[in-house]
Structures are given as C-alpha cells and as structure tokens.
Amino acid sequence: MAAPTKPLVSDLVSSISSLPANYVRPDCDRPNLSEVTLDYSIPLIDLQGLHGPDHSKVIKEIAEACKYYGFFQVKNHGVPKEVIDKMLSISREFFHLPVSERMKNYSDDPMKMTRLSTSFNVKTEKVSNWRDYLRLHCFPLEDYIHEWPTNPPSFREDVGKYCKNARELALRLLDAISESLGLERDYMNSALGKHGQHLAINFYPPCPQPELTYGLPGHADPNVITILLQDDVPGLQVLKEGKWIAVNPIPYTFIVNLGDQIQVLSNDCYKSVLHRAVVNCSKERISIPTFYCPSPDAVIGPAPQLIDDDHPPLYRNYSYSEYYQKFWNRGLNSETCLDMFKN
Ligand SMILES: O=C(O)CCC(=O)C(=O)O
Secondary structure, three states, X not given: OOXXXXXXXXXXXXXXXXXXXXXXXXXXXXXXXXXXXXXXXXXXXXXXXXHOOOHHHHHHHHHHHHXXXXXXXXXXXXXXXXXXXXXXXXHHHHHXXXXXXXXXXXXXXXXXXXXXXXXXXXOOOOOOOOOEEEEEEEEOHHHHHHHOOOOOOOHHHHHHHHHHHHHHHHHXXXXXXXXXXXXXXXXXXXXXXXXXXXXXXXXEOOOOOHHHOOOEEEEXXXXXXXXXXXXOOOOEEEEEOOEEEEOOOOOOOEEEEEOXXXXXXXXXXXXXXXXXXXXXXXXXXXXXXXXXXXOOOOEEOOOHXXXXXXXXXXXXXXXXXXXXXXXXXXXXXXXXXXXXXXX
C-alpha cells in the first residue's frame, strides 16, 4: 500500500469537520471526560531544599510521591526560564513550518533514532492517536545532534541546551530516588550503563471530536524516569486508584514520572503508572517528555539490597534493548510490558 500523502494530523486537520474513522475508538475505550477528577492533582515538590537542611524532608516527599502516585511535579528545579521558553517556542515554530519542510524528517520506522512521525506506531496499531511527534536522541549529544532538523535555524542550539539541562535534572532526581529507596545515592546512575536520553516533542492539533479519541491512550513509560514539560493547555491525566486525575499545567514546573525500569530496579516498591493525553476542540497543545534511559546493553534487574527472604526478586535480569523492542512491537496499551519479565 502506498504511504499516505499527508500522514500527519497537523496537515489533515484543516480539511476535515469530523473525526476520520481510523481515529475513532470503540465505545468501551473512550476518555469519558466527565468522569475525570479535577479536585486534586499529583504532589508538587520544591527541589530548593534538596541540597540544604531540608534534604531529608524532600527525600521523604519524593519517597511518598513515588510510592503513592508514581508521579510528581517539581519547582525550583534549576532549569532556567529562558531555556524552557526557548524550547517551547522552537517546538511550536517547528510544527508550524510548511509541510514540505517538516516532512524532510518523516519516518514511520519506530527504530529510527531521529524521526518526525504520528500516532504511536502506525505500522502495528489498529486505531490511530491524535498526535504528531518529533523524536530525537540526545545523549551523548555529539552523537546525534547532526541528525536533528536545521530548520528553524536555532533548533539545534535551543534544543541542545534544553537537553543538557534536562539531563542534569534527571541525574539529580535519580540520586534522590535512589536515596529515597535506602540505596546508595549513585545506585540508579550506575545501573544505567552509559545512559541514554531521548525526547519527543508531541504536537496535538485541535480535534473535531475529542471525546472519541486520544492524543495518547493510557500507557506506562518503558524507560527509567520521564521529565515532562507541557505548555499551558491541559491534556495530561494520570491514573490513581482507578480514577483519572487531570494534571493541569503550572508554568515553569516539570512533571516527573517513574518508568518501568524503576519499578523493576525497586522490586515493585515504586510503580510505573498509567497516564494518557486527551485532546480538545479549540487549542493545539505541546508536551515534551524527556525519556531518561539505561543504555541498550545495560542489564536491569531488582537491586540486590532490596531483596531478602520476604522480598524475593519479582523480575528476571534482562538487557534494556530487549525490553525496549518488546515495548514498541507490542503497541501502546494499558497492559504492562513488565509481565513479560516477571519471575
Ligand atoms: O502529552 C502528555 O502530557 C503525555 C505525553 C506522554 O505520555 C508520552 O509522550 O509518552
């Protein structure tokens, strides 16, 4: 079958008034937006205290957020406002380039490191998601930056700066999360081999019938931690005790969530939690998750310090590349990939 001439939702949206059939979810799998909880959100943690007298208090807050939510927001995180502003504006500019310019980066191969694409994995999925995304690998930066778009002209500089800042934050958080589990501070850091980092710039155009589809359906992240930057348009929702909670944007904060690898490394003390993105009929939305990962050859398994007679290892050891391939081949769905690695 020939590839569609306009595969991106961004380029489809101006020519339609109702949702094309391939985006319509069955009745039993729709967002039910009226049932989403707006009364409370995930914890907001001030990282200012992480390197001072409030250190233990912040570590305790992180431990509780990881245990009960698998998600938290952070403020006073050290990433300068200008870096955040430039990242959001260059992302917006990229998605507003003429189609011919954007399509230079297009690929539907999920194993291609740098690619503009749509939905999740168009090669395997039955229903598409109302999302386009640009995926970039970004650590070590010098190995990948030459593959990134050169238009808009400051793209590489602005995004490169953002990636370095996001990595520093990820490393601080990994130290804090290790400590919150009672492990050596650098435990997670050492478990990741040479480390990997990539990001997605998600672009969700306005959708004519948002109640029938998702930007991204419920899923858990396959990596270690995700640091998400979102613009001022709501869309992220997190599952807590069977209910979806809306995580409305707070300017200049980041959302942090634990991925499947922390669930394994922590032997299920901490959970990788389902989340989803919904769309709306009037405003485009941008979200930028930075996925911090083990390197492909890193061997992941429960931390020996967390195992004893009462807490046997719940997972077998495996290489991250094995995990990651299974994640992409299986498609985005709410059944966790973790079951395939259980003891
Ligand atoms: O758009 C969002 O808020 C969530 C994005 C997300 O979960 C993802 O890209 O995996």
